[in-house]
Amino acid sequence: MNRETEIDLNQFVPKVQFELIPIKNLVSNQDYQRNLSIKHVQKVASHFDLQQINPVKVSRRNGINYVFNGQHTIEIIALVSGSRETPVWCMVYDDLVYEEEADIFANQLKYTKSLSPYEIFMANIEAGNDMQLTIKALIESYDLVLSAKSAPGNICAISTVEDIYLKCGFHVLDRTIRLIVQTWEGEQKSFSANMLNGVARLIKCFGDSIKDTIFMEKLGIISIRELSRTAKDRHAGSLGYSEAMLIFYNKKNTGGLQMEKLYAKNKKPAPLDDDTPSSNQDSINNSQMSLFSGTANETSEL
Numbered sequence: 173m174n175r176e177t178e179i180d181l182n183q184f185v186p187k188v189q190f191e192l193i194p195i196k197n198l199v200s201n202q203d204y205q206r207n208l209s210i211k212h213v214q215k216v217a218s219h220f221d222l223q224q225i226n227p228v229k230v231s232r233r234n235g236i237n238y239v240f241n242g243q244h245t246i247e248i249i250a251l252v253s254g255s256r257e258t259p260v261w262c263m264v265y266d267d268l269v270y271e272e273e274a275d276i277f278a279n280q281l282k283y284t285k286s287l288s289p290y291e292i293f294m295a296n297i298e299a300g301n302d303m304q305l306t307i308k309a310l311i312e313s314y315d316l317v318l319s320a321k322s323a324p325g326n327i328c329a330i331s332t333v334e335d336i337y338l339k340c341g342f343h344v345l346d347r348t349i350r351l352i353v354q355t356w357e358g359e360q361k362s363f364s365a366n367m368l369n370g371v372a373r374l375i376k377c378f379g380d381s382i383k384d385t386i387f388m389e390k391l392g393i394i395s396i397r398e399l400s401r402t403a404k405d406r407h408a409g410s411l412g413y414s415e416a417m418l419i420f421y422n423k424k425n426t427g428g429l430q431m432e433k434l435y436a437k438n439k440k441p442a443p444l445d446d447d448t449p450s451s452n453q454d455s456i457n458n459s460q461m462s463l464f465s466g467t468a469n470e471t472s473e474l
Contacts, residue, residue, distance in 0.1 A: 186263075186265070187265070187266070187267060188263050188264055188265055189264050189266075190227065190261060190262065190263060190264070191261075191262050191264050192259040192260070192261060192262070193230070193237060193259060193260065193262045193264075194256070194257050194258065194259050194260075195246045195249065195250050195255075195256040195257070195258055195259075195260060196256040196257060197237055198228070198230065198237050198239050198246055198260075198262070199236055199237060199238050199239065200238070200239040200242075200243035200246065201243065202238060202240065202270075202273065202274075204240075204273070204274035204277050204278065205240070205243060205277060208243060208244065208247065209244070212244060213244055213247045213248050213251060214251070216244070216248050217248050217251045217252050220248070220252045225245065225249070225260075225261075226242065226245065227242070227260075227261045227262060227263045228241065228242030228245055228246060228260050228261070228262045228263070229241035229242055229262070229263050229265070229276075230242075230262040230263065230264045230265065231264075231265050231268040231272075231273045232264055232265065232266050233268070233269070233270070237262070237264070238273065240273040240274075240276060240277050241276070241277060241280060242260075245260070246260055288320060289330040289331045289334075290318065290319065290320035290328075290330055291320075293318060293330050293334070303334070303337065303338075304334075306337075306342065307333060307334065307337055307345070310342070310345065310346055310349065311327060311333070311349065314349055314350070314353050316349070316353075316358070316363075318330055318333070322360065323360070324358065324360050325358060326360075326363075327363045328363070329363060329364060329365040329368055331365075332365040332368045332369055333345065333368065335369075336348060336368065336369070336372045340372060340375075340376050344372055344375050344376060345372070347375055347384075348368060348371045348372045348375060350384075351371055351375075351384060351387060351388070352367065352368070352371060354384070354388050354392075355387065355388045355391050355392045356391075356392070356396065359396055361396045361400075362396055365410070366400075366403070366409060366410045366412075366413045367396070367413060368410075369409075369410030369413070369414075370403070370410045370411075370412075370413030370414045370416075370417055371413075371414075371417070373410060373411070373414040373434065374414050374417060374418065374421075374434075377414075377433050377434055377436070378429055378433065381429060382421070382429060386421065386425065387417075387421055390420050390421050390423060390425070391417060391420055391421065394420050399413065399416050399417065399420070400413075402416035402419065402420075403415065403416040411434065414434055415431065415434065418431055418434065419431075
């Protein structure tokens with residue numbers, strides 16, 4: 173390529189410099205920024221991870237360091253460190269005017285592609301995080317897979333699966349998956365978020381009072397389409413699915429379960445199981461034994 177027509181690659185590099193600047197020397201809360209959320213600051217500070225800290229974007233105007241991206245970051249670090257003397261890495265722009273700062277702030281996420289729940293889950297798998305490894309092993313023990321694409325044998329409602337595990341524990345998630353597999357034999361739409369949450373809600377509310385054999389007998393003859401239709405007539409979301417399932421469960425069933433219990437004030441969510449990874453694997457193996465022997469493990473953690 174002719175030297176005269178060569179592209180100056182420096183035009184693609186922001187004119188910035190990186191500096192360590194004490195928090196006390198940074199100014200934020202410009203009018204174009206969102207309000208500072210103390211609740212968010214406290215939440216992130218309680219789960220502080222130094223490796224997740226990003227450089228703060230600063231515009232230096234008239235000798236003053238204006239933060240135009242990272243005001244929550246500096247408050248989190250100040251809270252965790254207990255001092256506004258703490259320095260933070262800053263990406264400093266020297267040639268911006270106020271309007272340019274506002275424009276950068278307004279459009280910084282315009283073309284950013286957010287991570288999908290599946291991408292986040294698989295990254296956690298690669299990181300070796302226990303929760304995701306345990307969930308993956310449980311799902312695969314039923315010859316199912318967590319996936320971003322809808323197909324027979326795939327579970328796409330990954331955030332829902334994680335939420336059930338976090339709020340209700342390993343055994344409730346295990347029983348939820350097992351009941352769906354046994355009742356609808358892996359039908360694709362049986363693993364939707366509303367279906368998963370609907371079954372988990374029943375298990376959480378009724379525990380051992382809801383019998384797996386009766387559930388499979390009564391719900392197994394109801395198609396997902398009919399169940400969905402009934403659910404939509406009841407309530408929006410997973411509550412409608414729980415109600416619909418309970419209606420079919422109680423049909424011609426002496427001493428049926430009380431619908432009112434679904435609306436009782438929620439108890440404090442159960443903590444995560446204290447099981448070690450090895451004991452969780454034992455639970456997975458036991459679940460499969462009960463599945464193939466025809467007996468249902470009705471253990472639940474509420």
